[in-house]
Amino acid sequence: MNIYDISKEAGVSIATVSRVLNGSSSVKPVTKKKVMDIIEKYGYTPNAFARGLGLNSMNAIGIICADCSDIYLAKAVYYIEGNLRAGGYNTILACSGYELEGKKSALNLLLNQRVDAVIMVGSNFVESEDGKNEYIREAAKQVPVLLLNADLDCPNVYCTMCDDSKATQEAATYLINSGKREILYLYNSKSYSAIKKLTGFQTALLVSGMDIDKNRVLYYDGSHEDIEGVCDFLCKTCSENKLSFDSVLAADDVLAIGATKYAKKMGLKVPEDIYIIGYNNSLLTACNEPELSSVDNHLETLCSQLVKTCIGTLNHEDIPQKIIFSGELIHRGTTKHI
Amino acid sequence: MNIYDISKEAGVSIATVSRVLNGSSSVKPVTKKKVMDIIEKYGYTPNAFARGLGLNSMNAIGIICADCSDIYLAKAVYYIEGNLRAGGYNTILACSGYELEGKKSALNLLLNQRVDAVIMVGSNFVESEDGKNEYIREAAKQVPVLLLNADLDCPNVYCTMCDDSKATQEAATYLINSGKREILYLYNSKSYSAIKKLTGFQTALLVSGMDIDKNRVLYYDGSHEDIEGVCDFLCKTCSENKLSFDSVLAADDVLAIGATKYAKKMGLKVPEDIYIIGYNNSLLTACNEPELSSVDNHLETLCSQLVKTCIGTLNHEDIPQKIIFSGELIHRGTTKHI
DNA sequence: ATTTTTTATGTAAGCGTTTTCATAGTCGGT
């Protein structure tokens, strides 16, 4: 069943059928109805390949994320997919892993599929070391590239992000204002955005006239999901360095929950003895005991804006290259809000 | 840059270039190298649409899931995507929501994209009421349909699943053998598979000569992620019905964690006073306190097998229509293993 | 009534592959 069959049955040319399908130029209402009826009768749908060949577009957007099973990235993919679908676009998904090679090959895969644009989900896509971002610049020469929670100056690259630096700074400032003086900062990534969060933390300390104690800035090198691993890591590191702290600011909820476990193991009471703040405000916050205070970065809004930007550029609208939202500290049981 | 440009530069016909690209029939090694060199020189990649038109396949598989931000479904999507990519297939993702209409339209979307096969992720895709599964049967007339954790008898539909009924029965039997007599069963879906789990639970009771107390089989109608909601629901329902129980078997980790919250709220000690068992063995088990015992259904194995089946059918291999794995109760802090 | 403008439709040329069929070239066997 192809466009010829339809045109034959309707007694019109294939051009007319095509016009009906695309609703583009003018077709007499009578003709339109006649064609529509036949189309419905046979349940005909145009061949996407042929259409793609003609239009050089498949109405598909590629999404790359490192790991779509990550609780935070999965949410992002979900929101983005929904918005894209609502906008008439399909979503081609590629998970790349966290290594550069994987990212490059996932990107090539999508470009070969002739996606109309590429959305890269997650701060881990922009490296602090700029040379490593060359592959993104290359891709941007072919199609618009949209970054979620990452920042890269490059033509045809559009960034939608939360100001993680500011949000982290605010969270840290809250801890300081609550009288905390021994804040442990926990992070698990060295992406551009991770570095910015760290900077935000340090800025808060400096602004308050506090020293930055390098021992209290810990990088956890394990799996992004391994809560037990975080706890063990803290046990080991803290006993080795005889490290104490009165609060934890984590770059991620998993880290924060690991820290909660550790604190309890040490016999500390949360939040009486120690405050703990996570980041992402994920489902996990509800599992913790007490429930985890966490920085919310309005993921749903970010994603909806990102897709708007995406579709906007595809329609050749004039679109700002960077859109920055603010984060917000959500107070729960692991901090006492004054 | 298209196949003509390559052929011209290499001084051969486009047919030869095509043959080199597809590695199909015989091409003289010298010619092959010559063509390859030119292809690499220009970084040429064939146009996916044109190829799709010719082959009537884009090497893409459609994945439908209700909600790819669900912690369990996201994992499934992740494993499937990885396996598909390793097998040379792309993944087109469509999230359908839990309503029938959404499922139908997501499916149509994918079929219009001319995917080579459709993978439906999640037990919620097969309804107990068989009429509602007609759209799956229709789809199966066009392309192979692969179901993860769902069961449907239909030509060209292939099911890969965990025997949830048996696994649930085993978990319940464990509780009974541990001396529990007032087991609360908690569930939140009425999919085919959810019903089978419930049946497994009931079978365990019957086999042990226990009565099925309908009051202790609770259906939670709220969001799949709302731990607090589950807790509230239990507070309300249990106080209304003056319900007590000495153990909880939940169809899902979120439900189980909600139950843990409730138990603690009531002043019960876990596991001393009450045992709790979840289902899916997700990341959440590690957040609970004590850590949640949960039924693992070997998702990674399921997914890898499902993709094997998928690629097998596409290669017209002889493939069994149903593959059933066993689940396994993983013991952690919410049960005392004897 | 005639000319001009507008609207509706058809014709045919791409789009970039794959693949069938035909043909030229190569090689071993006689």
Added chain:
DNA sequence: ACCGACTATGAAAACGCTTACATAAAAAAT
């Protein structure tokens, strides 16, 4: 040296659509 059997290659059709251009029909203007 010649024939048959392969092997390597090319020419061209097919895939199903979009769209620029051409044209016929209808409407508006004179």
